[in-house]
Amino acid sequence: YRANEKLRLALSAIHIIFDMFSEQKPWHLPATKVSLSGSYNLADKILVSADLFFNGNTYARTMDDLNPVKLDSWVDASLGAEYRYSKILSVFVKLNNLGFSRYYIWNGYPTERFNGLAGISYAF
DSSP states (O other): OBOSSSEEEEEEEEEOOOOOSSSSSOBTOOSEEEEEEEEEEETTTEEEEEEEEEEOOEEEOOSSSSSOEEEOOEEEEEEEEEEESSSSEEEEEEEEOTTOOOOEEETTEEOOSOEEEEEEEEOO
């Protein structure tokens, strides 16, 4: 949805029913994925964005392939802001995993509870 040049919203929902022929489970593939994103542009100087993600349960393969590991579903939220000083120079900040949750996309490799990114963008 695009109300005008200032406000943008996006919703994506995917649900897949896997038909397995040669594998026991669809490894690391969630059946349900939902994302909601929005951004607001204030006078072409300040841009604010927000994202919300949901991934359903997934399964991870084990060494013996007899007992797959079920990885829990997860929800993740992030916020971002950018200040455009000029057309070639801007400053930005992005904050991810605002719920401070630890979830697994891959078995045995947890995500960071919270992370942020800040920087300066220069176009030449």
